[in-house]
Amino acid sequence: MAKRFTASEKTLKPDAKYGNKVISKFINCLMQKGKKSIAEKVFYDSMEIVAKKVKDEKPGDIFLKALENVKPDIEVRSRRVGGQTYQVPTPVSAKRRQALAMKWLLEIARKKKGRPMAERLAGEIINAFNKEGEAITKRANVHKMAEANKLFAHFAW
Numbered sequence: 001m002a003k004r005f006t007a008s009e010k011t012l013k014p015d016a017k018y019g020n021k022v023i024s025k026f027i028n029c030l031m032q033k034g035k036k037s038i039a040e041k042v043f044y045d046s047m048e049i050v051a052k053k054v055k056d057e058k059p060g061d062i063f064l065k066a067l068e069n070v071k072p073d074i075e076v077r078s079r080r081v082g083g084q085t086y087q088v089p090t091p092v093s094a095k096r097r098q099a100l101a102m103k104w105l106l107e108i109a110r111k112k113k114g115r116p117m118a119e120r121l122a123g124e125i126i127n128a129f130n131k132e133g134e135a136i137t138k139r140a141n142v143h144k145m146a147e148a149n150k151l152f153a154h155f156a157w
Contacts, residue, residue, distance in 0.1 A: 017044060018060035022067070022098070029102045030121075045118035050125055066128035070101040070135045074146040089146035089153055101135075108134045 015024040023043070031039035047059040054062055076087040092100070105128065109121040127133025 015040075017047075020060060020064070022064060023060065025098075026063075026067075026102050029106055042118045042121065045116075046122035046125065049119060049122035050129075053122070053126055054129065062129050063125055066125045067098070067101050067105070069131050070104055070128050070139055071097040072100055072139050072142045073097075075100075075142050076145045076149055079152075086152040087145065087149040089149050104135045104138050108138070 012021055012024055012028075014021050015027060027036070027039050027043050030043055047063065050062055051059040057065075072092055074089050075092050077090050079086050079088045105121075105124055109117065109124045112120045112123075124133060124135060128135050
């Protein structure tokens, strides 16, 4: 299987509406089968829904705050030591934190069925902004796993 092309920070341009590279990256993650115009429409429609439901802030700021709330600080990685595998808690790099947050938001929005994607995504963004919902639960579970396995932190080298 050929390696897929991913937009690097050098080639990534800010999105048209909000002028933000993070939003542009999210739209690229949302895109399926190279259909960027559809991904943009879904994202901007969901931002309009967010704007209607949360009146006091700009939708772009709400999205960025929601993403910030979902980003994990620490995660567990498997490390094999002396024939045994340990779950070792390790800090997460800034790039990976962002990637995980985007992945979790999209994963959860895609998992919910029955409503248009824009509505599902808007709902999940609002939940993440309010520090509730499945994405925040996922982050809490990752942190809980790391906390439970901090005994093995000395294996992180």
